[in-house]
Amino acid sequence: MTLVQDLTAALDEERVRNGGLERALYNRDASIMEGRAGVVCFPETTAEAQAVVRVAAAHGRAVVPRGAGTGLAGGAVPVGSEGHEPVVVVTTRMNRILEVDADNAVAWVQPGVLNLDLSRHVARLGLHFAPDPSSQQACSIGGNVANNSGGPHCLAYGVTTAHVLAVDVVLADGALVRLGGLEPESPGYDLRGAFVGSEGTMGLAVAVAVRLTPLPPALRTMLVGFATVEAAAETVTAVIGAGIIPAAMEMMDARITKAVEEYVHAGFPADAAAVLLIEIDGLEDGVAAAAAEVVGLAEGLGATSVRVAADAAERELLWKGRKSAFGAVARIAPDYYLHDTVVPRTRLAEILARVYELADANGVAVMNVFHAGDGNLHPLFLFDRRRPGELERVKAAGDQLIRVCIEAGGVLSGEHGIGLEKRDYMPLLFSPADLLAQDSLRDAFDPTRLFNPEKVIPSGSRCGDLQSIPPGVWI
Amino acid sequence: MGALEDFAEEAGAEDPVAVRGGGTQWDVGGPPRAPVRLLGAPAGVVDHRPEEMLVRVRAGTPMAELDEVLAGAGQMVPLDPVDPGRATVGGVLSVGRAGLRRLRHGPVRDHVLEVRYVSADGQLVKAGAPVVKNVSGFDLVRLLVGSLGTLGLMGEVVLRTYPRPRASRWLTRPSPGPPPARLLGLYRPASLLWDGASLWALLEGHPSDVDSQARHLGPGWTEPDGPPVVPAGGRLSMAPGLVASWARDRSPATFLAELGVGVVHLSGPGGPAVAPDPLVTELNRRIKERFDPTGRLNPGRMAA
Numbered sequence: 001m002t003l004v005q006d007l008t009a010a011l012d013e014e015r016v017r018n019g020g021l022e023r024a025l026y027n028r029d030a031s032i033m034e035g036r037a038g039v040v041c042f043p044e045t046t047a048e049a050q051a052v053v054r055v056a057a058a059h060g061r062a063v064v065p066r067g068a069g070t071g072l073a074g075g076a077v078p079v080g081s082e083g084h085e086p087v088v089v090v091t092t093r094m095n096r097i098l099e100v101d102a103d104n105a106v107a108w109v110q111p112g113v114l115n116l117d118l119s120r121h122v123a124r125l126g127l128h129f130a131p132d133p134s135s136q137q138a139c140s141i142g143g144n145v146a147n148n149s150g151g152p153h154c155l156a157y158g159v160t161t162a163h164v165l166a167v168d169v170v171l172a173d174g175a176l177v178r179l180g181g182l183e184p185e186s187p188g189y190d191l192r193g194a195f196v197g198s199e200g201t202m203g204l205a206v207a208v209a210v211r212l213t214p215l216p217p218a219l220r221t222m223l224v225g226f227a228t229v230e231a232a233a234e235t236v237t238a239v240i241g242a243g244i245i246p247a248a249m250e251m252m253d254a255r256i257t258k259a260v261e262e263y264v265h266a267g268f269p270a271d272a273a274a275v276l277l278i279e280i281d282g283l284e285d286g287v288a289a290a291a292a293e294v295v296g297l298a299e300g301l302g303a304t305s306v307r308v309a310a311d312a313a314e315r316e317l318l319w320k321g322r323k324s325a326f327g328a329v330a331r332i333a334p335d336y337y338l339h340d341t342v343v344p345r346t347r348l349a350e351i352l353a354r355v356y357e358l359a360d361a362n363g364v365a366v367m368n369v370f371h372a373g374d375g376n377l378h379p380l381f382l383f384d385r386r387r388p389g390e391l392e393r394v395k396a397a398g399d400q401l402i403r404v405c406i407e408a409g410g411v412l413s414g415e416h417g418i419g420l421e422k423r424d425y426m427p428l429l430f431s432p433a434d435l436l437a438q439d440s441l442r443d444a445f446d447p448t449r450l451f452n453p454e455k456v457i458p459s460g461s462r463c464g465d466l467q468s469i470p471p472g473v474w475i
Numbered sequence: 476m477g478a479l480e481d482f483a484e485e486a487g488a489e490d491p492v493a494v495r496g497g498g499t500q501w502d503v504g505g506p507p508r509a510p511v512r513l514l515g516a517p518a519g520v521v522d523h524r525p526e527e528m529l530v531r532v533r534a535g536t537p538m539a540e541l542d543e544v545l546a547g548a549g550q551m552v553p554l555d556p557v558d559p560g561r562a563t564v565g566g567v568l569s570v571g572r573a574g575l576r577r578l579r580h581g582p583v584r585d586h587v588l589e590v591r592y593v594s595a596d597g598q599l600v601k602a603g604a605p606v607v608k609n610v611s612g613f614d615l616v617r618l619l620v621g622s623l624g625t626l627g628l629m630g631e632v633v634l635r636t637y638p639r640p641r642a643s644r645w646l647t648r649p650s651p652g653p654p655p656a657r658l659l660g661l662y663r664p665a666s667l668l669w670d671g672a673s674l675w676a677l678l679e680g681h682p683s684d685v686d687s688q689a690r691h692l693g694p695g696w697t698e699p700d701g702p703p704v705v706p707a708g709g710r711l712s713m714a715p716g717l718v719a720s721w722a723r724d725r726s727p728a729t730f731l732a733e734l735g736v737g738v739v740h741l742s743g744p745g746g747p748a749v750a751p752d753p754l755v756t757e758l759n760r761r762i763k764e765r766f767d768p769t770g771r772l773n774p775g776r777m778a779a
Contacts, residue, residue, distance in 0.1 A: 182714035183712045189618055189621070190622075194614060289681055411611045433599070445761075457612070
């Protein structure tokens with residue numbers, strides 16, 4: 001039987017899509033890279049997911065797990081030559097919340113459950129799922145697990161791996177294994193920890209046990225304006241240096257602040273060179289004291305405006321401004337390239353100056369909106385892909401950005417992952433021995449290299465397999 | 476040459492080796508299979524950056540020495556070993572067992588940002604990076620925490636540091652039991668312990684928040700001198716929701732359960748471990764085989 005026939009037997013006709021147009025929808029994720037999708041499958045149960053993996057393996061096809069496709073590093077872009085396109089397994093129909101245990105603050109979910117849907121579902125219990133990527137309305141928990149996703153509130157609460165207790169995974173032979181567990185210590189290696197952030201290269205997650213976090217009893221959300229980017233960056237350093245860990249500390253520069261204000265009219269100070277959106281949470285007295293200290297530090301460093309949200313509605317509005325940043329940009333430029341690097345948080349002012357310089361030198365417009373508290377930069381380069389040369393200049397600026405951040409002691413990615421986008425930059429950060437160790441881990445999970453080939457680790461890191469650019473991919 | 480290079484040279488690439496720290500948890504995972512050459516990891520705090528909230532420290536450094544450096548800047552790493560004067564950073568990370576404040580501060584693995592280790596073939600390998608947020612490549616750091624030195628020999632690590640709580644208070648009351656649900660309604664307590672007869676709660680934070688949480692607990696609570704003595708027998712790990720039913724027919728004071736975490740300390744032996752899923756065992760075996768093909772790193776330790 002053919003691949004499509006076998007897959008259809010495992011699922012049904014409606015959930016196995018092989019039409020050219022339908023497949024083309026899955027050639028891309030939210031990055032600018034494009035691959036070539038083979039048959040696209042939509043399992044709903046663990047048994048169906050296992051069957052799909054077995055069929056793909058029997059036909060010698062790779063498997064690319066895909067959630068909502070909001071990834072920005074090309075992690076869900078299928079790579080394979082013509083006639084050997086990977087089977088894309090889309091988890092959007094595995095979208096059930098399986099179990100919520102409020103007493104123990106744990107939920108079991110299928111991977112296609114959307115991040116924000118889970119938090120909304122458990123809010124009535126006084127709980128939430130702490131990782132909150134900017135795409136949280138659209139991204140799936142499975143995608144969060146694959147990318148070890150972050151978000152503004154990961155400053156205080158930690159990224160996805162700190163909130164995942166166990167993952168049920170389909171391995172390359174179709175077998176189902178539970179990594180981790182609800183118990184705090186299990187014998188053997190931290191397989192759960194190894195799997196989270198593996199970008200779909202080690203197996204297909206089919207159920208996830210997540211830790212839920214209590215909603216804080218008290219909150220202060222404030223928007224602080226500054227006359228210079230440096231003053232805002234210095235305030236970030238001063239706050240952390242004072243031993244205060246806000247729940248979130250986001251920075252927006254003048255360009256993005258203006259764009260957001262014109263878009264959502266949240267009352268952001270249009271004349272500020274930079275604003276910080278700072279949220280403190282916890283118990284009332286500690287929150288009040290920390291908020292007062294933060295305001296004092298900011299004013300001492302030249303803050304030009306301080307606005308503290310008076311109620312939940314105003315808090316929502318301030319966050320709406322921050323979270324609408326990408327929508328606001330879409331009104332200004334037809335395309336943007338969103339980067340993701342991390343630098344030591346004491347060097348933000350200096351690195352931001354370099355970011356503006358390198359954007360100018362390449363003739364590219366840049367906006368900055370990012371997780372300042374943990375040094376996680378997100379420069380947005382604006383362009384119009386229809387204009388010749390613009391994308392090339394954006395790529396050149398991005399290349400220089402990555403090098404500047406690595407030289408400053410930073411890393412390639414704070415929350416988007418490596419995927420295809422940054423795969424070939426890995427040697428900037430890691431030695432051949434470091435990369436070989438990482439590849440060994442992948443190899444232990446998936447010796448047949450069935451899952452998501454060509455991702456994360458540059459091909460040269462493997463023995464006897466030298467291939468620089470994956471076939472069928474343009475970057 | 477630097478301390479790490481010396482350590483790599485000493486470890487070599489041939490004979491069976493194991494690193495011994497303070498030996499405070501040396502029996503975890505069984506004794507190493509003789510003959511094995513015992514090494515000590517390099518020691519010393521290399522670089523504490525309070526404003527970045529991280530510290531670079533060599534694996535052989537006693538936890539008390541690290542804590543003294545961090546305390547100078549009002550910071551801490553909440554690993555809380557039982558005997559910090561002897562326990563080393565590398566030992567605590569290799570065993571991977573958190574102390575009594577895991578409920579609030581999380582497991583050991585969440586405090587480690589970078590590990591530099593000597594691989595089985597004698598090379599220095601770096602996992603992770605000295606920044607607080609990083610998804611560049613696969614997470615070897617978490618793989619190494621709790622691996623008992625069977626995948627690589629830790630030489631130097633970067634840990635997250637945290638502000639020391641401004642106030643910290645233990646409270647206790649008799650509580651024959653069953654254990655309370657939902658952590659008594661406290662907001663993120665640092666620790667909640669129960670031995671079948673009494674409860675202990677550790678409150679941390681702003682002084683007046685600690686006061687208000689103490690008031691929230693209600694009458695009948697008194698301030699003990701400190702935490703209860705932790706029974707030194709076996710150690711069980713169970714889903715936190717199972718502690719109540721497990722304890723139903725146990726004699727009080729023969730155990731101390733970390734509520735909300737699921738670690739139970741026993742005064743008697745722990746009994747045989749539950750056999751893991753054969754597929755988990757197989758994955759462990761495959762990882763060990765790839766990281767240490769000749770089985771020279773801490774031989775005999777862990778089933779893998």
